[in-house]
Amino acid sequence: MTTIRDVARLANVSVATVSRVLNGSTKVSQKSKDAVLQAQKELGFYLNANARALAQRDSHTIGIVVSEISDPYFGTAVSACDDAIHDLGYNLIVGQGYHNAEREKRAIDDLISYQCRGLIVHALALDEETLKGYLDTIPYMVLLNRVIKGYESRCQTCDNYAGECLVVQELIDNGHTKIAFINSSHRILDSDERLEGYIDTLKKNHIQYDPNLVVMAPPSLEGGSTAAQALLERLLPVKDFTAVACYSDVMAAGLMATMRDHKIKIPDDISVTGFDNLYLSSCLTPALTTVDNPVKKMAEEAISRSLMLYEGESVPEPHKIDVSLVIRDSIKKIN
Amino acid sequence: MTTIRDVARLANVSVATVSRVLNGSTKVSQKSKDAVLQAQKELGFYLNANARALAQRDSHTIGIVVSEISDPYFGTAVSACDDAIHDLGYNLIVGQGYHNAEREKRAIDDLISYQCRGLIVHALALDEETLKGYLDTIPYMVLLNRVIKGYESRCQTCDNYAGECLVVQELIDNGHTKIAFINSSHRILDSDERLEGYIDTLKKNHIQYDPNLVVMAPPSLEGGSTAAQALLERLLPVKDFTAVACYSDVMAAGLMATMRDHKIKIPDDISVTGFDNLYLSSCLTPALTTVDNPVKKMAEEAISRSLMLYEGESVPEPHKIDVSLVIRDSIKKIN
DNA sequence: TTGAAAGCGCTAACAC
DNA sequence: GTGTTAGCGCTTTCAA
Numbered sequence: 031m032t033t034i035r036d037v038a039r040l041a042n043v044s045v046a047t048v049s050r051v052l053n054g055s056t057k058v059s060q061k062s063k064d065a066v067l068q069a070q071k072e073l074g075f076y077l078n079a080n081a082r083a084l085a086q087r088d089s090h091t092i093g094i095v096v097s098e099i100s101d102p103y104f105g106t107a108v109s110a111c112d113d114a115i116h117d118l119g120y121n122l123i124v125g126q127g128y129h130n131a132e133r134e135k136r137a138i139d140d141l142i143s144y145q146c147r148g149l150i151v152h153a154l155a156l157d158e159e160t161l162k163g164y165l166d167t168i169p170y171m172v173l174l175n176r177v178i179k180g181y182e183s184r185c186q187t188c189d190n191y192a193g194e195c196l197v198v199q200e201l202i203d204n205g206h207t208k209i210a211f212i213n214s215s216h217r218i219l220d221s222d223e224r225l226e227g228y229i230d231t232l233k234k235n236h237i238q239y240d241p242n243l244v245v246m247a248p249p250s251l252e253g254g255s256t257a258a259q260a261l262l263e264r265l266l267p268v269k270d271f272t273a274v275a276c277y278s279d280v281m282a283a284g285l286m287a288t289m290r291d292h293k294i295k296i297p298d299d300i301s302v303t304g305f306d307n308l309y310l311s312s313c314l315t316p317a318l319t320t321v322d323n324p325v326k327k328m329a330e331e332a333i334s335r336s337l338m339l340y341e342g343e344s345v346p347e348p349h350k351i352d353v354s355l356v357i358r359d360s361i362k363k364i365n
Numbered sequence: 366m367t368t369i370r371d372v373a374r375l376a377n378v379s380v381a382t383v384s385r386v387l388n389g390s391t392k393v394s395q396k397s398k399d400a401v402l403q404a405q406k407e408l409g410f411y412l413n414a415n416a417r418a419l420a421q422r423d424s425h426t427i428g429i430v431v432s433e434i435s436d437p438y439f440g441t442a443v444s445a446c447d448d449a450i451h452d453l454g455y456n457l458i459v460g461q462g463y464h465n466a467e468r469e470k471r472a473i474d475d476l477i478s479y480q481c482r483g484l485i486v487h488a489l490a491l492d493e494e495t496l497k498g499y500l501d502t503i504p505y506m507v508l509l510n511r512v513i514k515g516y517e518s519r520c521q522t523c524d525n526y527a528g529e530c531l532v533v534q535e536l537i538d539n540g541h542t543k544i545a546f547i548n549s550s551h552r553i554l555d556s557d558e559r560l561e562g563y564i565d566t567l568k569k570n571h572i573q574y575d576p577n578l579v580v581m582a583p584p585s586l587e588g589g590s591t592a593a594q595a596l597l598e599r600l601l602p603v604k605d606f607t608a609v610a611c612y613s614d615v616m617a618a619g620l621m622a623t624m625r626d627h628k629i630k631i632p633d634d635i636s637v638t639g640f641d642n643l644y645l646s647s648c649l650t651p652a653l654t655t656v657d658n659p660v661k662k663m664a665e666e667a668i669s670r671s672l673m674l675y676e677g678e679s680v681p682e683p684h685k686i687d688v689s690l691v692i693r694d695s696i697k698k699i700n
Numbered sequence: 701t702t703g704a705a706a707g708c709g710c711t712a713a714c715a716c
Numbered sequence: 717g718t719g720t721t722a723g724c725g726c727t728t729t730c731a732a
Contacts, residue, residue, distance in 0.1 A: 031422070031725090033724095033725055033726085034725065034726065034727095035725080043702080043703085044702065044703045044704075045703085045704095045725090045726080045727090046702070046703055046704080046705095046727080046728080047701085047702065047703075049726070049727060049728085050701095050702090050727095053727080057701060057702090058701070058702085059701060059702085062701080062702080074502040076474065076477050076478040077478055077725085077726075078419070078478065078480060078724090078725050078726070079415075079475075079478040079479045079480065080414075080415040080416075080418040080419045080424060080479070080480055080724090080725080080726090081415075081419050081708090081724070081725035081726040081727090082478075082725080082726055082727075083415040083708090083726090084413070084415045084416050084419055084707095084708045084709065084710085084724090084725080084726070084727090085707080085708055085725080085726045085727040085728080086708085086726085086727065086728090087366070087708065089415060098444060099434060099440050099443050099444055099447070099459075100437070100440035100441045100443070100444040101440075102435070102437060102440070105434050105435035105436075105437070105440040106435045108434050108435070109433060109434055109435040109461070112434070112461060121458075121460075121475055121479075122459070123456075123458055123459075124434075124457070124458075124459055125456075126444070126447060139411065140414075140456055142411050143411040143412055143413065143414040143417075144414045144415070144456075145413060145414065145415055167409035251644055251648070283648045284648070286648065286650075287647055287648045287652070290650060290652070309586055310645070310648070312622055313586070313618045313619070313621065313622045313645070313648075313649065314648065314649075314650065315621075315625060315649065315650035317622070317625070366708095366709090368708090368709055368710085369709065369710060369711095370709080370710095378718075378719085379718065379719040379720075380709090380710080380711090380719085380720095381711080381712080381718070381719060381720080381721095382717085382718060382719075384710070384711060384712085385711095385717090385718090388711085392717065392718090393717070393718085394717060394718085397717080397718080412709085412710075413708090413709050413710070415708090415709080415710090416708075416709035416710040416711085416724090417709080417710055417711075418710095418724090419708090419709080419710070419711090419723095419724045419725065419726085420709080420710045420711040420712080420723080420724055421710085421711065421712090421724085422724065
C-alpha cells in the first residue's frame with residue numbers, strides 16, 4: 031500500500047506538505063505543489079479516507095437507512111439525499127432495514143460506527159423504545175416518516191393526513207361511496223395518519239366507515255398484490271366497493287397488476303388511487319391518480335436538520351411537507 | 366467522543382481486553398466480558414470503524430458505482446450486491462455516476478479512498494483509456510456490463526446478444542417484420558451487443574435491416590419517452606413499423622407511457638419488448654414481454670470475483686450470464 | 701513556506 | 717487471561 035510518506039519521499043518534501051497540497055491548502059509553493067502532484071500521479075496515490083476521518087474527526091459521510099433500496103420510493107429518497115449532500119462534499123452511506131427490526135438495528139449501528147456526521151433513518155419495524163434509545167445517544171439522528179412523542183424536532187414527515195383526505199375526497203367527488211383502503215401492515219405514523227385521513231373524509235361526507243373494507247399488507251409490490259387478492263376473495267362476490275385507495279403507489283402497482291390478471295378493468299370496474307407520485311405511477315395503465323409526496327424536499331430538510339443537530343444547533347419542530355393531489359386516469363366518474 | 370479507553374477505565378480492564386470482547390475473541394474471562402459489555406452499554410459506546418479499518422488494514426467495505434440508484438435496474442443490482450456481501454460481514458458503499466464521466470470518476474475515486482476491498486463499477490460515460498488506467502491501478506476492480514479488451518477477466522456481463530436475438534425472434538415469430546429498435550445512446554458493450562442481436566436476427570430471417578428504424582436515447586425512463594416521440598414523428602405517418610424492441614425495460618416503460626398519451630394501443634397498434642425483466646415490467650399494461658437478466662446472479666459473480674482479485678487470486682474469464690425469454694402480453698400476433 | 705512530531709481510536713504482537 | 721505498547725495513515729499544531 032502506498033502512503034503519503036511514499037509520495038513525500040518521491041516529491042522530496044515532508045508529509046505535511048503533501049497533506050497540504052492534497053487538501054488544497056494555499057500556503058504551498060508552486061514548486062512543491064507540482065512535485066507532489068507529479069509524485070501522486072506517478073504512484074497512483076489516494077489519500078486513505080479512514081485515516082483522514084480519524085485525524086480530522088470527520089468522516090465526511092452521511093448515513094441513511096431505508097427499507098430496501100430497490101423499492102422505488104426509497105431509491106428516490108436515497109438519490110435525493112445524495113444530491114443534497116454532494117455539493118457539501120459529503121458522501122452517502124446507505125443501510126437497508128428490509129422491514130425487519132434486527133436488520134434495521136444493525137444498519138443503524140453500522141452507520142454510527144462509521145462515524146457518519148448525519149443520520150437519516152426510516153425505521154418501520156423497530157419498536158419505539160429502541161428508537162428512543164438511539165435518539166438519546168445519537169443527537170443528530172433524524173427519523174423519516176415516523177414521529178416519536180417527545181422527539182418531534184427529530185422527525186421529518188409529510189402531511190400524510192391531508193394527502194389521504196385529498197385523494198379520498200376526489201374519489202367521493204367522482205361518486206364513489208364504497209371505498210376500500212389498503213394500508214401498510216407496519217403501523218407507524220404514516221400509515222396511521224393516512225388511515226385517519228381516509229376515515230375522516232368518509233365521515234365528513236356522511237359515509238359509514240366499514241373496517242371490513244380496510245386490509246393490511248406489507249408496503250411492497252407483493253403486499254399490494256396480496257391485498258388485492260384478499261379484497262377480491264372477500265369482497266368482489268358481493269360487490270361492496272367500487273374504489274380502493276392505496277397506502278402507496280408501489281402497493282397500488284401491485285394491486286393493479288393483480289387486478290389485471292383477474293380481468294378486472296381499472297378504472298371501469300374499480301377505481302384506484304395511490305400515494306407518493308413516483309415516476310412509476312405515471313407509467314401504469316391507467317396512469318395513477320395519486321398524492322404528490324415531495325420526497326426530494328423531505329430528504330433535503332432531513333439532511334440539513336441532521337447536519338444542524340450535529341453541529342449542536344437547536345432546531346425547531348419541522349413542518350410537515352405539503353402534499354398535493356395529482357389527477358390522472360385511474361378514477362372513474364360514477365353516479 | 367467516548368473511546369475504547371473510556372470503556373476500559375469504567376470496566377476496570379485494559380483497552381486490549383475491551384477490544385477482545387468487542388471483537389468476539391474467546392480468550393477472555395466471563396468476568397471481564399460482563400464488565401466490558403456493561404460499561405459499553407452504560408456509555409453507549411461504538412467502535413470507531415475508521416480507526417478499526419486503519420488498524421486492521423481492512424475497511425470491511427465493498428464499493429459499487431451505478432448510474433443512478435433510483436433507476437430500478439440499478440436499485441436491483443445494488444440490493445443484490447448488498448445481499449451478497451452482508452453475510453460475509455461487509456458493508457456496501459454506493460456511488461452514483463449519473464451518466465456523466467466526471468461524476469463517474471469522482472465516485473470511483475471516493476470508493477478507492479475509502480479503502481473498499483472490492484469494487485464493482487458500472488461506468489457508461491467514462492472513456493476506455495481512463496477505465497484502463499483504473500483497472501491497472503486497482504487490481505480488484507470489476508466492470509459491469511462493459512468489456513475492455515485485454516481485461517476480460519475483470520468484466521462481468523450477461524449474454525446481451527443472445528437475449529436480444531431471443532426477443533426479436535419472438536417478434537418475428539409473431540409475424541412482425543417491420544421492427545424498430547430503441548437503443549441506449551451510451552455505446553458501451555451492452556448496447557452494441559443488443560443492437561447486433563437485433564440486426565443479426567433480422568438478417569437470419571431475411572428481413573432487410575433499416576438503420577432508420579434504430580433510434581438512440583439515454584437509457585432512462587425519459588429516454589424511452591424521447592425515443593417514442595422521435596419514432597412517432599418520423600415514422601408513424603408512413604406506418605413503417607409494427608413493433609419496437611427496446612434496449613431495456615425502463616426505456617420500454619417510458620415509451621409505453623408516451624404511446625398511451627398518444628392514444629396508441631399496445632400491443633394492438635404497436636408491439637413492444639424490453640430487456641432486464643425488472644418487476645416493473647410485470648406492472649406495465651400490457652405486461653411486458655422481455656428478456657430475463659439475472660441481475661442478482663451477475664452481482665454475486667462480480668462481487669466474488671472482486672473479492673478473489675483482492676486476495677491476489679487469479680480468476681478465469683467470467684462466462685456471460687445466461688438470459689432467457691419471458692413472454693407476456695406486449696406482442697400482438699399478426700400475419 | 702516548510703518540517704518534526706504528537707495524536708486521532710483502534711488492533712495485535714508481545715510479555716507476563 | 718490480561719496489560720503494555722507500537723503502529724495503522726493521516727492532519728495539524730508549533731517552531732523554524
